[in-house]
Amino acid sequence: MSVKIIMDEAQINRAVTRMSHEILEKHKGPENIVILGVKTRGEHLAKRIMEKIESIEGVKIPTGTIDISGYRDDRPEDAKSSDAVITEADYTDKNVVIVDDVLETGRTIRAAIDAILNLARPKTISLSILVDRGHRELPIRPDYIGKNIPTSKSEKVIVKVDEVDGETSVTIQ
Template sequence: MGTLGLEAGDVKRTLGRMAHEVLENNKGPDNLVVVGVLNSGFPVAKRLAFVMTQIEGTTIPCGSLDIRSFRDDRADGDEAQDQSEIPFAVTGKRVILVDEVLQTGRTVRAAMDALMRHGRPERIQLAVLIDRGGRELPIEANYVGRKLEVADDEYVQVLLGVEDEVRVTKGEAGCSS
């Protein structure tokens, strides 16, 4: 089943710390929006926006970003319909771009390209729950929940739901990028 990287209490405390860091570094919630990368980053983004909303007492807008058409590993002619749901303007906003795991940096590169299609943010800041290392592109997160030492043949799985947890398993159950 894999090694437990973080359990429910750890995830809650980590997201709480990240929320406080984002709010402190941005001097509060004004002009701040959260956008999560579909599919795995969006649940983390929703949770982060919710925690910031609880802290500040004002709603932090949250949307989802479909990056499939911007990935550098998609097949030629593999054009997917944009499934992004961003119910607010990003132009002039401070966007907190959220993904669950940062590894190569390729997902984040695609996400920034996709986000620019929706407008021109004042600033983009990256928040990730897990940084597992292994960068192929010069991309670093502004906000990191936890850094995990993970072997190349291991996969990091973030599960947010009734029981929040982060698991590290052997093999390619998916792609942490």
């Protein structure tokens, strides 16, 4: 099985910088933005975006984590719950940016939106994705994209972040 490096650490850092600027531009500054990263790698990418926005604007914006495991539609009914774990709860009337590592079918993001709306009513919800690989099953479209990577269904996109994996990269297997 061959492994192809799609993004190295420097390319990921540039993508995070670009997406951070795009988020600020779209919302006309850092006010009323809350960033929620989908557990596990999305939460670390969200923290990187928050840190980049802080370095650009000098303002620390609220950042949290969403654990959507109870909202997944591909889990058995007895394994589901309606209890989302969101570490940043003050996002009513805020512009929420969901951050995740890879977008494929859209089911994870649908679950994240359900979890968010179950707990509060944000002003807007947008989506920041490091890698968009296609193969959508739901009408979900990212607003901020690190890189589009057309893939076949049989290929695996592997995102690694230093905080979890000891390195930062995106590969295809």
